[in-house]
Structure formats: C-alpha cells, structure tokens
Amino acid sequence: MKIVFRADASLDIGTGHIMRCLTLADALKSKGAECHFICREHVGHLIAHVRIAGHEAHSLPLTRSEKTHAGQMDGSAPKHAQWLGVSQQEDALDSINVLKRIQPDWLVVDHYALDFRWESELRPYADRLMVIDDLADRTHDCDLLLDQTYGRGSEEYRLLVPEACSLLCGSLYALLRPEFAQWRSYSLARRARPELGHLLITMGGVDRDNVTGRILETLAQGCLPESCCISIVMGENAPWLDPVRQTAAQLPWRASVIVGVKDMARLMAESDLAIGAAGATAWERCCLGLPTLLMVLADNQQAIAQSLQYAGAAQIIDQVSWKHGVVITELLSERRRMTDMARAASEIVDGMGAERLVYKIYG
Known part of the structure; x- marks a missing residue:
C-alpha cells in the first residue's frame, strides 16, 4: 500500500x-x-x-x-x-x-x-x-x-x-506513538502519591512568542520545592532557544533544556506535573495521566483546553492566574487535586488510537 x-x-x-x-x-x-x-x-x-x-x-x-x-x-x-x-x-x-x-x-x-x-x-x-x-x-x-x-x-x-x-x-482515535501505551501502566501507578519532584515544560516545537521564557521567569520567584528539577522541551527551530537556555541556567533548581526529544513518553511518565500548550501533546499527557497546567497559544487550541478543563483533566492558566506562581502553590497545598487530575486525564486517552485508525485504513 x-x-x-x-x-x-x-x-x-x-x-x-x-x-x-x-x-x-x-x-x-x-x-x-x-x-x-x-x-x-x-x-x-x-x-x-x-x-x-x-x-x-x-x-x-x-x-x-x-x-x-x-x-x-x-x-x-x-x-x-x-x-x-x-x-x-x-x-x-x-x-x-x-x-x-x-x-x-x-x-x-x-x-x-x-x-x-x-x-x-x-x-x-x-x-x-x-x-x-x-x-x-x-x-x-x-x-x-x-x-x-x-x-x-x-x-x-x-x-x-x-x-x-x-x-x-473523539479522543479514542488520538494518534500517539506506541511508546505511550507502553509507559502508561508505570506512569499511572506513580500518580497514587502525588508530589512535585519533576516539572515538565513543553510549549510545542516552535513557541514563537517565548512563552517558555516567561514561565521560567515566573518560576524564578521561588514557587517550586527546593528538590524539584525541571525539564524544558523545545524544537530545533524554536526562535527563542538560546535565551531560554540562558534563563534556565540561572534558575535555583536543576533545569535542562532538551532539543529534539527522543523519549517523550518516558520523560512524561517520570514527570509529576506539566506546564504545556493545548496542542497535540495534550493527548500524550492524558494517556500517561500527567497533571497539566494548560496554556492556550492559538485559537484552535481553545476548544481542546476547555474540554480538558471541563473533564477535570487539566487546568487552564493565563497571564493573570499564572502571576507569581500562585497556581503551583495552590496545587502543592491541595495535592489531592493532582491525583484527581491524573485519573480524569487517563480516562480520556488510552494510547491505542493509531492502531484503531490503521485497522480502519486497511479494512
């Protein structure tokens, strides 16, 4: 074929x-x-x-x-x-x-x-x-x-x-690489005891408005636990890649900028919280039950973000609600919300969408 x-x-x-x-x-x-x-x-x-x-x-x-x-x-x-x-x-x-x-x-x-x-x-x-x-x-x-x-x-x-x-x-057909289904059980098991030891930031492959940089500047005000580490995923064509690297190097936590990530499923599975765009990676995070603070970076992401927030699978944040890191502070004080968010997200996507579509194409 x-x-x-x-x-x-x-x-x-x-x-x-x-x-x-x-x-x-x-x-x-x-x-x-x-x-x-x-x-x-x-x-x-x-x-x-x-x-x-x-x-x-x-x-x-x-x-x-x-x-x-x-x-x-x-x-x-x-x-x-x-x-x-x-x-x-x-x-x-x-x-x-x-x-x-x-x-x-x-x-x-x-x-x-x-x-x-x-x-x-x-x-x-x-x-x-x-x-x-x-x-x-x-x-x-x-x-x-x-x-x-x-x-x-x-x-x-x-x-x-x-x-x-x-x-x-519907999300039954979400197109995810097979490794997300493979990491699903491990990732969901980790969510039973929520903590914030690993924060993942992923704003898409381009992030032309440097939302990532603004997030890091807010985090620098000190809203994360001392032992937390940060992984920042960016695309090789991201125009703000070098400034983000410079900002990350000045943070008081261990922060790494990963370009062209090869093992996103493992990285998400080993993360405790994500700050991400409401694009295609939203379905990857759902499959792994990763609690997420969502930012809408384009008009076409609005419907996705609203539906995930309504389902309890994520929380939308904007420039006002994000200010001074109040959202993260609230999550840390009510960790049950992270558990509930993980469970709701995992019920949306199971990681088998690509297989279902291939069966339809060959059928």
Whole structure:
C-alpha cells in the first residue's frame, strides 16, 4: 500500500500536524505500507525530520504570486489560508505532479489551509482520500475524516463531508506513538502519591512568542520545592532557544533544556506535573495521566483546553492566574487535586488510537 501525506510545519503552523502524521505513517509502515510526505519549504519546515524518520519527503518551493494573494483575500477561503504560502489551486497542481508518479492508495491531508476545493482536484490521483482535522470549520471532499478532539461528535461534521464519508471522532482515535501505551501502566501507578519532584515544560516545537521564557521567569520567584528539577522541551527551530537556555541556567533548581526529544513518553511518565500548550501533546499527557497546567497559544487550541478543563483533566492558566506562581502553590497545598487530575486525564486517552485508525485504513 502506498500512502501520501500532505502536511506542513512552519513558525506559524507549528510542528503538530507533521508529528501526528508521522505517528500514523510509522504505524502504517510497520504493516508494510510505503509512506510519502509532500511538504512546502516554509521557514521552520520538518522535511529533514521526515526523511530521518525513514519516509520519502517531496518538497514544494515557497513562492508567492498575485493569484496567491487574491486567493487569500477571497472571503470563501479557509480561515488559515495564509499558512499555505500559495493558493489552493497552485498547491493542488504542485501536489498532483507528485501524486502522478506515486499513484497512491490513500492521500492523507492534514492542513488547516486546505478544503474541499483542493481535495476535489486531487481526488482522481488517489484511490481514497482522508482528512485529519480538529476545527470543523470548513467543507471537505473525503472518504474518511479523523478528529481526535475529546468530546467531538460526528454530528459536527455531518454537513461538512459527503454522505458516504466515514467519521472517526473523539479522543479514542488520538494518534500517539506506541511508546505511550507502553509507559502508561508505570506512569499511572506513580500518580497514587502525588508530589512535585519533576516539572515538565513543553510549549510545542516552535513557541514563537517565548512563552517558555516567561514561565521560567515566573518560576524564578521561588514557587517550586527546593528538590524539584525541571525539564524544558523545545524544537530545533524554536526562535527563542538560546535565551531560554540562558534563563534556565540561572534558575535555583536543576533545569535542562532538551532539543529534539527522543523519549517523550518516558520523560512524561517520570514527570509529576506539566506546564504545556493545548496542542497535540495534550493527548500524550492524558494517556500517561500527567497533571497539566494548560496554556492556550492559538485559537484552535481553545476548544481542546476547555474540554480538558471541563473533564477535570487539566487546568487552564493565563497571564493573570499564572502571576507569581500562585497556581503551583495552590496545587502543592491541595495535592489531592493532582491525583484527581491524573485519573480524569487517563480516562480520556488510552494510547491505542493509531492502531484503531490503521485497522480502519486497511479494512
């Protein structure tokens, strides 16, 4: 089976779309599938990362034209149209040139800037088409749609897809690498006696606004136990990487900045509390029952954050509630809340979503 993924990473887009597609690609490759990626060369792309992971990557040049600008100004364009870098029509033509050579069984699209117009153009060049989405804000032309958002119901997409489209909605289908399921039992067992000996900070692969740096500055005011250690995960393309390293080195606790983490499941399992963005890593933390203070870094993260807080699986923090580290102080004084948060989170994701999706694709 040949499968092509159309997804991008950039300073604006972040890394989450590529990373969850890689999770699916790895699962499919383990079943014998041949996986290809089509990615545009935005600043902050992960094309080399895709190739290192063992998949073919076909790069598209980053060019702009008058048609591109006109397409982005069109009132009918997707809300995130500017993330594409070209018009949907231009991107479709570029992608068709790749698909003609591969002749895939499946085309998987994970891009907020693409909708039914692009998908309809590409349909003749793949046997079946799948969309990965979590916005439910535009029409699609696909055979299968996945939205791994907790609490998402298929009725929210029914009028946005063809009648025959299969809908896989909810955190049951969260795309996690197999190591998260492997570390799940160990991680959940640790939560019975909550403490704060290891704090994990992960604001996504880019963090272009340096939220990580502001968090460290607040922590420096002394709201953590003396024996606590801090792990800070950042992407190799993060623009504030060096300043964060400098700030971390000045903290009164042992703090390490980890770039290109290879064992996130183990790191999360061995952490007692996380401060993280409400993006794709939210599902990883849920699988391992890791109590989390959530920060919303983009509009599309708002629904995820609200649903997790409502379920008791995390607590949303903002610049006001975070000030002076009051939130952490409150958690340390009411540690039962950390236990309750861990239990609620673990009930949302079990780590088997990728296997369920692979079964659906091969079925």
